[in-house]
Amino acid sequence: MFSRSEEDHIKAIHGLLQDAGQAFTKDIAERLNTRASSVTDMLKKLAGKGLVKHAPYHGATLTLKGRRQALSLVRKHRLWETFLVQRLGFAWDEVHEVAEQLEHVSSEPLIERLDAYLGHPRFDPHGDPIPDRDGRMPERVTVHLSEAQVGLRHRLVAVKDGSDALLRLLDAKGLAIGRAFILAARQEFDGSLQLTWRSGGCDLSAQVAAHLLTVPDPA
Amino acid sequence: MFSRSEEDHIKAIHGLLQDAGQAFTKDIAERLNTRASSVTDMLKKLAGKGLVKHAPYHGATLTLKGRRQALSLVRKHRLWETFLVQRLGFAWDEVHEVAEQLEHVSSEPLIERLDAYLGHPRFDPHGDPIPDRDGRMPERVTVHLSEAQVGLRHRLVAVKDGSDALLRLLDAKGLAIGRAFILAARQEFDGSLQLTWRSGGCDLSAQVAAHLLTVPDPA
DNA sequence: CCAATAATTTAGACTAGCCTAAATTGTGCC
DNA sequence: GGCACAATTTAGGCTAGTCTAAATTATTGG
Ligand SMILES: [Mn+2]
Ligand SMILES: [Mn+2]
Ligand SMILES: [Mn+2]
Ligand SMILES: [Mn+2]
Numbered sequence: 478m479f480s481r482s483e484e485d486h487i488k489a490i491h492g493l494l495q496d497a498g499q500a501f502t503k504d505i506a507e508r509l510n511t512r513a514s515s516v517t518d519m520l521k522k523l524a525g526k527g528l529v530k531h532a533p534y535h536g537a538t539l540t541l542k543g544r545r546q547a548l549s550l551v552r553k554h555r556l557w558e559t560f561l562v563q564r565l566g567f568a569w570d571e572v573h574e575v576a577e578q579l580e581h582v583s584s585e586p587l588i589e590r591l592d593a594y595l596g597h598p599r600f601d602p603h604g605d606p607i608p609d610r611d612g613r614m615p616e617r618v619t620v621h622l623s624e625a626q627v628g629l630r631h632r633l634v635a636v637k638d639g640s641d642a643l644l645r646l647l648d649a650k651g652l653a654i655g656r657a658f659i660l661a662a663r664q665e666f667d668g669s670l671q672l673t674w675r676s677g678g679c680d681l682s683a684q685v686a687a688h689l690l691t692v693p694d695p696a
Numbered sequence: 697m698f699s700r701s702e703e704d705h706i707k708a709i710h711g712l713l714q715d716a717g718q719a720f721t722k723d724i725a726e727r728l729n730t731r732a733s734s735v736t737d738m739l740k741k742l743a744g745k746g747l748v749k750h751a752p753y754h755g756a757t758l759t760l761k762g763r764r765q766a767l768s769l770v771r772k773h774r775l776w777e778t779f780l781v782q783r784l785g786f787a788w789d790e791v792h793e794v795a796e797q798l799e800h801v802s803s804e805p806l807i808e809r810l811d812a813y814l815g816h817p818r819f820d821p822h823g824d825p826i827p828d829r830d831g832r833m834p835e836r837v838t839v840h841l842s843e844a845q846v847g848l849r850h851r852l853v854a855v856k857d858g859s860d861a862l863l864r865l866l867d868a869k870g871l872a873i874g875r876a877f878i879l880a881a882r883q884e885f886d887g888s889l890q891l892t893w894r895s896g897g898c899d900l901s902a903q904v905a906a907h908l909l910t911v912p913d914p915a
Numbered sequence: 916c917c918a919a920t921a922a923t924t925t926a927g928a929c930t931a932g933c934c935t936a937a938a939t940t941g942t943g944c945c
Numbered sequence: 946g947g948c949a950c951a952a953t954t955t956a957g958g959c960t961a962g963t964c965t966a967a968a969t970t971a972t973t974g975g
């Protein structure tokens with residue numbers, strides 16, 4: 478239906494609207510490793526196809542049709558990531574590139590069967606929500622670890638804006654998505670945290686904690 | 697490394713060399729649904745990259761490098777087909793199109809992990825051999841059903857040159873790849889065959905039988 | 916209020932991959 | 946041998962997607 482480049486532009490716009498509320502030409506170009514002029518060309522094209530609303534000099538937004546297409550791509554991307562981690566045993570920080578390719582494989586039955594095969598997962602290995610077939614996102618109340626309550630059990634469900642360095646740090650400390658732990662202490666002096674779990678624990682700086690999203694984990 | 701179009705050309709040439717011993721411009725164009733002039737362009741390009749030997753007016757062959765690339769594509773195609781049938785539950789005649797896309801996803805670790813996940817299958821759902829990482833094909837002694845011995849157990853392992861109509865016919869008779877049966881009778885008059893298996897059986901015309909490859913199936 | 920600056924768009928060019936139409940080549944038959 | 950015909954290549958043209966450089970627009974600090 479749409480070319481790979483068209484799809485990547487739509488997804489980039491959607492991501493920027495989510496993250497920043499606005500999608501400017503320069504930022505789209507940066508995400509896609511292209512030049513602003515190339516993005517302008519594509520914005521015109523996508524506007525012509527009714528996927529994008531282009532306000533020249535003021536960025537782009539998605540039409541309903543564009544948003545639907547974006548959510549379908551996000552769905553495919555996150556389902557493939559889930560497959561790569563859960564079934565093929567990739568680490569959660571190794572899967573993005575490949576999913577970036579797989580998301581463009583075009584087949585409704587494929588993606589629906591994959592979804593079923595994975596047991597209709599609601600969140601991907603990075604803790605990001607997977608839209609359903611109709612583009613509805615599962616909801617979840619998350620708390621930044623920096624604001625989580627000391628003494629209670631929590632579960633790490635997502636890493637916000639995770640650089641590779643951050644992911645490596647978490648890996649080294651044995652802290653992965655899905656890990657349940659008790660927030661044992663928060664130092665008043667520097668906001669650093671102490672986590673404990675069955676087989677271990679770790680200390681985290683406030684800078685790291687600011688990137689971590691948790692849910693309360695009773696039981 | 698190579699574009700989708702380059703890869704599809706290489707695979708088409710390889711397939712023609714296998715099937716017919718020669719790969720002429722017109723036949724390549726026919727396989728890829730393009731025109732002969734487009735194929736000529738691509739042959740020059742691939743010759744320039746050292747993948748193809750182009751003898752103008754006399755067709756194309758593959759260099760060692762080209763053959764290796766072709767086998768890698770065949771490997772990916774057949775592993776994906778196996779995944780689609782064995783894990784996602786597609787029927788064997790529904791998977792070709794999607795595998796045609798998936799084979800172009802570029803990631804060594806992906807394909808090696810997929811191979812392991814599937815248990816290093818040696819044949820795809822159509823009974824075709826899956827090259828290993830080094831391009832070696834598993835071997836198997838097959839017998840055309842038309843020449844198989846009456847009264848013995850055989851197993852259907854491949855359908856040669858199967859049109860959609862043929863596949864549908866087999867489907868309707870309950871005859872799938874992997875099916876073990878006893879060749880109960882062969883009519884002298886028209887060469888038609890009678891097959892029986894635990895839960896049923898069927899009759900086949902000589903024309904159909906000529907497309908079916910079997911292996912002896914003791915036990 | 917306007918001049919400097921940053922963002923954006925426009926203009927013009929290039930490549931990959933495809934096409935049609937015309938020219939060329941190989942082949943096999945009289 | 947040469948003619949007819951099919952296959953192939955060449956010539957020329959188109960679109961999608963990218964780029965650089967130039968022109969344009971929005972913004973903002975003095
Ligand atoms: Mn992508
Ligand atoms: Mn993800
Ligand atoms: Mn293909
Ligand atoms: Mn196959």
